[in-house]
Amino acid sequence: xxxxxxxxxxxxxxxxxxxxxxxxxxxxxxxxxxxxxxxxxxxxxxxxxxxxxxxxxxxxxxxxxxxxxxxxxxxxxxxxxxxxxxxxxxxxxxxxxxxxxxxxxxxxxxxxxxxxxxxxxxxxxxxxxxxxxxxxxxxxxxxxxxxxxxxxxxxxxxxxxxxxxxxxxxxxxxx
Ligand code: IMP
Numbered sequence: 534x535x536x537x538x539x540x541x542x543x544x545x546x547x548x549x550x551x552x553x554x555x556x557x558x559x560x561x562x563x564x565x566x567x568x569x570x571x572x573x574x575x576x577x578x579x580x581x582x583x584x585x586x587x588x589x590x591x592x593x594x595x596x597x598x599x600x601x602x603x604x605x606x607x608x609x610x611x612x613x614x615x616x617x618x619x620x621x622x623x624x625x626x627x628x629x630x631x632x633x634x635x636x637x638x639x640x641x642x643x644x645x646x647x648x649x650x651x652x653x654x655x656x657x658x659x660x661x662x663x664x665x666x667x668x669x670x671x672x673x674x675x676x677x678x679x680x681x682x683x684x685x686x687x688x689x690x691x692x693x694x695x696x697x698x699x700x701x702x703x704x705x706x707x708x
Contacts, residue, residue, distance in 0.1 A: 534707050541685060542678060542702040547660075548582070550677045554658065555586020558628065558675065565626040566591045568652075572643065573598045573616065574697070575632030578689035579660045579677075583630060595619055597629075601639060612642045618650070627652040628675075632689050633661040636668040644671065661685065661702070 558567070567589060571580035573596050584594050598616025627647060634640050640657055647655050658675035665682040686692045687699030696705070 537706045537708070538686070538696070538699070538703040539706055540701050540703045541680070541683070542688075544688075544700045547677070547688060547702065551579070551582045551660075552586050554675055554677060555583055555588070558583075558658070559587045559589045562589060562592075562626060562628075565653075566593070568593045568595055568622050568625045568627045569630050570618065570622070570627055570647070571596050571630045572632070572639075575689050575691070576630045576660070578697070579632055580630045583658070593620075593625075595622070597643070599639070599643070612639055614646070622647070622650050622652045624651070624653050627655045629655065629657050631657065631659040633663065633685070634659045634671065634673050635663045635666050637671040638668055640673070641669045641671050660688070661690075 569580060569584055569592065571577065571594065595618045596616060597614065597618060600613045600615050629640065629643055629647065631640055644655060656674040657672065659673050660677040662673055662676045662679045663682055664679060683704050684692065685702050685704055686696035687702045689697050690702065691697045692705060
């Protein structure tokens with residue numbers, strides 16, 4: 534069976550939107566200590582670009598390693614933490630940086646977890662949002678792109694660990 538990756542969002546389109554998100558976050562957090570919590574592995578590319586788009590002297594970056602117990606391309610929302618934050622975030626203003634919010638189960642779980650760490654505030658920034666698949670109500674404060682119900686890959690997003698290294702976002706077609 535052959536595979537073809539059909540582009541959905543080009544590297545240039547993504548870069549322009551990431552710059553806008555970075556400027557918005559820099560403006561809104563001007564007087565705060567902001568901690569970007571990158572949810573691994575999926576947000577490693579988006580998070581690296583977003584962090585560099587945020588012109589802010591007191592911005593920290595930390596990582597939360599996660600593994601979903603979901604089967605195939607479906608999330609169960611049960612998330613195993615494979616790597617915890619390197620420092621406490623108590624009293625700080627946290628932005629959870631996700632690659633994609635699909636059913637919302639993962640981010641709902643991570644928001645609950647983050648609240649136990651007593652930050653001053655927690656917001657969510659997701660590059661992609663697929664509202665058609667929503668199973669729980671979660672507020673996504675910063676959204677890069679709202680997309681239709683397609684399984685997407687690239688720019689950090691994988692399909693069975695493949696395609697994370699693509700510089701753009703696409704859809705795999707098999708035939
Ligand atoms: P949720 O719990 O259903 O919101 O799913 C969140 C996680 O599932 C994301 O962080 C991704 O790792 C993965 N995921 C959901 N949709 C896609 C997709 O279209 N492509 C690649 N991974 C996805």
